Amino acid sequence: MKKIIALFIIILMITPWTCYPVFAGTIDVSAASAVVMDTVTGRVIYEKNAHQKRSMASTTKIMTAIVALEKGNLDDIVKTSAKAAHVEGSSIWLEEGEKQRLEDLIYGLMLSSGNDAAIAIAEHIGGSVEEFAKMMTQKAKDIGAIHTSFKNPNGLDEDGHYTTAYDLALITRYALKNKKFAEIVKTEKKKIPWEGHKWDRLLENHNKLLKTYEGCDGVKTGYTKKTGRCLVSSATRNGWQVVAVTLNAPNDWEDHKKMLDYAFNKYKLQTICEEGDLMKTLPVLGGKKDKISLVASSTVSLPLIEGEKDKIEIKYEVPDSVTAPVNYGQKVGKIDIYLEETKCASIPLISIDNVERRDWKLSFEKIAKNWIMIFANKDLILKNLFD
Numbered sequence: 001m002k003k004i005i006a007l008f009i010i011i012l013m014i015t016p017w018t019c020y021p022v023f024a025g026t027i028d029v030s031a032a033s034a035v036v037m038d039t040v041t042g043r044v045i046y047e048k049n050a051h052q053k054r055s056m057a058s059t060t061k062i063m064t065a066i067v068a069l070e071k072g073n074l075d076d077i078v079k080t081s082a083k084a085a086h087v088e089g090s091s092i093w094l095e096e097g098e099k100q101r102l103e104d105l106i107y108g109l110m111l112s113s114g115n116d117a118a119i120a121i122a123e124h125i126g127g128s129v130e131e132f133a134k135m136m137t138q139k140a141k142d143i144g145a146i147h148t149s150f151k152n153p154n155g156l157d158e159d160g161h162y163t164t165a166y167d168l169a170l171i172t173r174y175a176l177k178n179k180k181f182a183e184i185v186k187t188e189k190k191k192i193p194w195e196g197h198k199w200d201r202l203l204e205n206h207n208k209l210l211k212t213y214e215g216c217d218g219v220k221t222g223y224t225k226k227t228g229r230c231l232v233s234s235a236t237r238n239g240w241q242v243v244a245v246t247l248n249a250p251n252d253w254e255d256h257k258k259m260l261d262y263a264f265n266k267y268k269l270q271t272i273c274e275e276g277d278l279m280k281t282l283p284v285l286g287g288k289k290d291k292i293s294l295v296a297s298s299t300v301s302l303p304l305i306e307g308e309k310d311k312i313e314i315k316y317e318v319p320d321s322v323t324a325p326v327n328y329g330q331k332v333g334k335i336d337i338y339l340e341e342t343k344c345a346s347i348p349l350i351s352i353d354n355v356e357r358r359d360w361k362l363s364f365e366k367i368a369k370n371w372i373m374i375f376a377n378k379d380l381i382l383k384n385l386f387d
Helices: 002-014 057-071 102-111 115-126 129-143 165-175 179-185 252-266 360-376 378-386
Strands: 033-038 044-048 077-079 099-101 189-192 201-204 216-224 228-237 240-247 268-273 278-285 291-296 300-304 312-317 331-339 342-351
Touching: 033 165, 033 252, 044 165, 044 252, 057 102, 057 115, 057 129, 057 165, 057 179, 057 216, 057 228, 077 102, 077 115, 099 102, 102 115, 102 179, 102 189, 102 201, 115 129, 129 165, 165 216, 165 228, 165 240, 179 216, 228 252, 240 252, 240 300, 268 312, 268 331, 278 312, 291 331, 300 331, 300 342
Parallel strands: none
Antiparallel strands: 033 044, 033 240, 077 099, 189 201, 216 228, 228 240, 268 300, 278 291, 291 342, 312 331, 331 342
């Protein structure tokens, strides 16, 4: 019996605490601010001071990269200015006058956290650092990160340069939808040209979670003495991707492992409806068919804890009827998917029927057939009326 008890204690000691339901609702991290977010719906899985404004060091470069990818051409040739070549902090050793492809500079920005690459990109895309910073701030607002302000593209401490853990998760969630961005941030090593040298630059990704955490596929590290350690990570397991953000986290690597484990252990991605599922039928006015079938335009899957699927409610926003013609694939209303009082997703409903407008000839034929039927059965009809 003692051996069994001892074995049980050993198993408890070596099993991660987040695996036990009794502890699943609690988590402790070193970060001053933190958040974990589902990339599909934006649902917050965990948060700690997620809406407090803080500086974010080189995680700034997530926005720098996405603006560059959206506003620039990857094959653009970017000339390094004196300002870019002599900026302080982390560097890929650009020299004044050196020319690099924009794509290679973005790799240098995201893997080696090159502040010089950030300035070169900003000047190329925005004309100046100041104008590029305005573009970054506007893009943040467009995404919904309304408590974020950028003053530079590299994350060096500056008055008015701040975000929140929540906003940074929103920005990263948006950025990861860009296939090139997602490809860059999960790259561990990359060689790019080095003008005037016989060898290429070797860029190595500072994000060591890529090697140490199963499923990690991004995103960006950051540090200044004033701001502290900042980290944005993403990981995908069983087709579900989450983003974790910490600002001012002395023990950021462990924080992120703990936060990601928490998400993957407590939540499971569950399908609410699949693309093509029949959701509703509607009557058709003035058509050759009397009704159409409406199906889900896409699959909706949500991260849910045990028991939450039973609380899902689907609300329909569709007309009482439609008027012909109706085309196959035509959008007819939508569904909103709620978990309790929170809207988690919204998708259009589409018709899988083609319905032509009923013409006068068809209407006449239908009336004529009705009269012929009445005339043919007039005796029976009259008998039933007067009996």
